[in-house]
Every structure is written in structure tokens, then in C-alpha cells.
Amino acid sequence: MKNKIISLLGGVAIMVTSLTALYAPQAGAHGERSQEPFLRMRTVHWYDTNFSTNRVAVNSEMTMTGKFLLAEAWPEVIMKPDVAFLHVAEPGPAVAKVESWLNGVPAAKSFKLELGKTYEYKIIVRGRKPGEAHIHPMLNVQSAGGLVGPGQWTLIEGNYEDFTYPVTTLTGETIDLNTYGFANVVKWHIIWAIPALFWLLWWIRRPVFIPRFLMVQNGEEDALITGTDKKVAIAMFIGTMVLVTMSSNSAKEAYPIQIPLQSAIIPVEALPVTPQNSAVKAKILKANYRIPGRSMTMTLDVTNGSATPIKLAEFNSANVRFTNSLIPTLAKTDSAELWAKGGLHVQGEPTIYPGETARLEIEASDALWETERLSSLIGDPDSAFGGVLYFHGADGKTYMEEISGPIIPTFQ
């Protein structure tokens, strides 16, 4: 009876486990929401992100452009961006990278970047593998991992067999990067497989285990290796050495010009400090996150050091834009970013005049706090937030200021 119950339970367990194979949903993007809020709110503030298109044919190009500000409130628990790499986050090489630039400097190698500075990037990719892919700009920072920018679902159309990536070497040869050298790799693996299989078959064509073991146990091991075996072994030894020598010499003759793999840390100057990214100063006095309302409230003093009246237009944190609906000129310029339209409410006099310091009470509320898994910031050990405030000036320009500070949750 006991055995029957165990068998029954085992059968049910196997069936249930097997049934899970029937449910295999497509992975939507690649887990950017799983990053802890402090990584997304207090490291890289992406803005002005733009994708030139959301449909790209195989071999056609798409350009990603934008800027990012490296937060001065960079978390202590991760390394500073002394070694960073401008990259693309995508599910496998659905698009191939053609060019990437950071402040006009080629981004094939790694950079040393500075906190509190702004950088402008441009990444050109080429459609490769047909399908729909979620593609982001990304900044990899050594020991911190990938810090992902706003993403866009991009449809790649066409036929993979048509994909090519032609480049010209400094020796004047034009090659296809997608297939280059692979036929030669396969050829030489096959060439070397022949003597290896011959050697194995030479020995296992005869009885392998039991008789040989018994003979060895009986002290008859010398009889197990014949004179022919020795001749074959000598031939294999010499043949192997000759083939290695010949193949390496032929490669050196065929490719006399070779260079080692290239790697370096490249310095890059940040974008210059302008009134637009330095004239406005903000100081957080108090910040709360109200869990039931999925809203964040802040009290802060804003000093307008510019020459024009300004109004708070947007709070941006972790690629989520909370915008002020009272400023109708604000348009969604970026199709990739998550937009809480009208999610930003400012109490009190909205206009801050030049030289004035005004106390603002603002509320950023939207379900995106929950769906983007930012509300879990209350579980962080340092309980802090970060983001960027954007002010619209009467002169038509946008002024920005990074903010950060401790945050206290409200449970009622």
C-alpha cells in the first residue's frame, strides 16, 4: 500500500513536471526591471534617447542617439565608472553593431568616465536576425554590470541568409565578418579528426577491456603492445609534429601581417558645463514614498541661477518620466521611454524667477512605480532615491538638475 502511494505520487509529480514544458512563454526583454531600484535610480540618467526607426530590414541600419548623466549620488556598493563600455542590450546579436561613439570618440574600447558629467552617444546597428527584439543602449561598468537605458521593441524584417557584414582589411581584402574564416576552421578540425579517430580505432578494433585487464593483472602487459603498434605510434608522433610545423608555417606565409588583440582604456572628455546643466540647484528637504498610493512626494528648495523664469516640467528616474500636465508644450520625444503623463504634480507657485529660491512640494505618482518594480526601493539597505528634474525656461530651453536623498516609506 505504501509503495502504491509512493508510486502514485511519483507519477503525478512526473506528469506535473512534464506539463510545465507545454507552457513556455516568450521572454519579454531581458530582465531590466529585475535590477534593484538603487542601480537604476542612482547611476546612469538616460535622456533624449532616440531610435531612428522601429522597423529595420536585414542589412539596413538603425541609429540610437541620446545622452546620459552619471549620477553624483553613485551608490558606494558598486565601483565607479573608471572602466566603462558603451554597449547594446539585446537578445543575442539580433542586430549587429556597426559603429558606436561617445562624445565623438569611437567606442570600440572601454572608457574612463567621471561622475556628475554628461555624455552624448551614438550607436549604429544593422538588422541581422529577423524577428522582434527589445533593444537598449547600455553602459557596462566594471564590477557593476550592465546599466540599461530605455529600450524599444524593434521589428527586424527580411531573410537571415541575406545578412552580410562586409569590411576591408588593411591588407586590402574585403571579407564578410559573419562567416569569415569558419570554413578554414572546419577544414582543419576535420583534418585533425582523421588521425585521432584512426588512433582510437587502431586500439579499440581489438578486444578492449576484459582480456586486456586480465593480461595486465597476470603480468602479461608487454604482449599487449606489438611491434606494429610501436611503428604506428612512431609514425603518429612524427606525422603529428610534421603536420603542426607545416600548418603553422603555411599560416605564417599566408598571413604575414598579424597584430595582437587590441584593448585599451580611452580617455573621453565630458560634455561642457552649460547654464542648462548647471544653473539650477535643488536641495531635497524631505522625501516619502506612499506605498498604497504608488506615489512619491518631495519637498525641496530650488534656486534658479539662470537668466530666465523656469517651471518644473519633469521628474525622471530609472528611465521613467513623470511629466507635469500643466506644461502643454512638453511632448513625448522619445518612443522608448516609459512615460507617466501627468504623473507630476507641483504645489504652490509653479514659476521660479531668476535668482529666486522657491520651496516646491511635488508628487510623482503612477502605477509605473509598481510595474517597473521601483517601489521595492523601500527594501534597500540605504533607503535612498535619485533622479533628474527638468525645468522649462521661458527662453524655450530645458534646464536640468540631479537630485538624490534619503526616502522614508509611508504605509498608510
Next chain:
Amino acid sequence: MSATAQSVGAKSAGDLSPVMASMSRKFDFLLVPILFLAITGAVHIHVMLLAGDWDFWVDWKDRRFWITITPIVTICFPAAIQYVTWVYFRLPIGATLCIVGLLFGEWMNRYWGFTIWSGFPATLTWPAMLIASALILDTVLMLSRNWLATAIVGAPLFALLFYAQNIVILAPYHVPMEHMGQLMSIADMIGYAFVRTATPEYLRMIERGTLRTFGGESALIASFFAAFICMIMYAAWWKLGEIGSRQTWIKSMFDKSAKVRA
């Protein structure tokens, strides 16, 4: 009836009755593929865990770490399996068996995993060749009949031949090109173009310069260093092979077999 071609006569311990000889051969046919797959799995996971990225990507195959690490990591199982195949069966195929298994596993992994599933071009992900090294290790053991001689002569050759046998497939990837005004090898460019989201450029553990102080012969120096370490690794793993094969149940099984034969 003799069951082995090397039987030394009617009194040889290898002489089995026709029934036992037939069963013994069936046992061979059953065990050889099982052992091959088991060795493939073991060697493959060992090498991929310890030298994985250097073997996965063409832009990791440098003149320093790849040449140093791959032979050192790869010689372990050949040494241990050689102990078993040589000492118990006088079969000088331990190294070749391991490396053929490793390459079989790698090609399966690269084709199904990297190319079909993940979409990486095969030109980025091909495995390194090691068969020449394995053949030398096996033939040196067989001709010398001495594990110490194999450690002193065969193991260094295992490492020294690693880079030499791979130049023929690697050289085309080290041809220079210019991209965005920067000098790159084709291998660098392949790694740059075909995005590995979790592998930024700085993660590559490749030659960054210090060995160039020795006359620019980084590959040669790395090969000789690997050769020296391979001597030690071979001896250590030969000994591990001995410890690992102290299976009393195996002895018991073959003792019973001998009794049946008698």
C-alpha cells in the same frame, strides 16, 4: 580460442572461452560509447568551467592567457584517464579519447547552443584544436612506457603544440583592419559587431602588455610557462587517476570474471 591479438599462448590470462570472448566483445561495444559520453561530459564541463570564455570567443584567443590557461586546464583529464587506460588495460588512448570527447562536446555546444539557439555566428565561437597535443601525449606514454617520462617530455609538448597547431585557424583573425579610425584585428571586430550583452569589451582577459617586455614574443613565453605547469599538472592528475581508480568493486567484479573463466 584467443580473445586478444596479442595473446602469448594458451596460458595467457587473456584467453577466454568462445562464450566469454563473445560476451567480452559485447561488453566492449556497450561500454565504449557509454564511457565516451561520460568522458565527454566530464572533460567538457571541466574545461568550460575553467577555460570557457577563452575557448568560446575568437576575441579572447590571445597570445598570453589563452595559451597559458587552456593547456594547463585541458591536460588534467587526459592525465587521469591515461592512468586508467594505461595501467589497467595498456591502452595508450587516454588523452586522445578525452580530447576527441571534449571537441565532440564543444562542437555540439557551439552549434546547438551558440549558433542555433543564441544566434551567434560560428566564426565567433569555434573551439580550439587540441588533437595534436593529445596524440603526442599518448604516443610518448606508449613509446616510453613511463609516466614520469611522459610528464617530463609529453606534457610540455602538449602545451607547446597548442598554439602551434591553432595558428593555422587563428592567423586569419589577426589580420589588421581600421574601423572608426582605430586599429583592430578582425577578431576584435567580430567581437565588437556581434553583441554579447553580458560581455563588454573590458571583461576580456587578454594580453595587456607586460609580456611584451620580453622581445615581443608573448606567445612563446606563455607557451613555455604553460609547458612547465603542464608537467606538474600531469603528475598531479596522473596521481589523481590512480586514487580515483582505486575502486574495490571494480576489482571484485573482475575477480569474479576471472573465476568464471577458470
